[in-house]
């Protein structure tokens with residue numbers, strides 16, 4: 001689904017596939033993930049079930065810059 005060509009729902013122009021960068025660590029940026037349920041905060045950060053986490057692919061409109069994200 002996320003690999004086919006897409007058109008922008010706002011202006012109807014072409015969208016290109018990409019990803020947003022998690023800027024938490026400058027030297028090793030990561031792709032943000034999607035996780036079901038509510039965030040469970042612990043002393044070390046958020047509790048995450050790796051089997052449930054999905055990478056987020058984001059499409060950007062080449063005309064108006066609208067972003068559309070998919071967690072596959």
Ligand SMILES: [Zn+2]
Nearest residue numbers: 008011061064
């Ligand atoms: Zn657009």
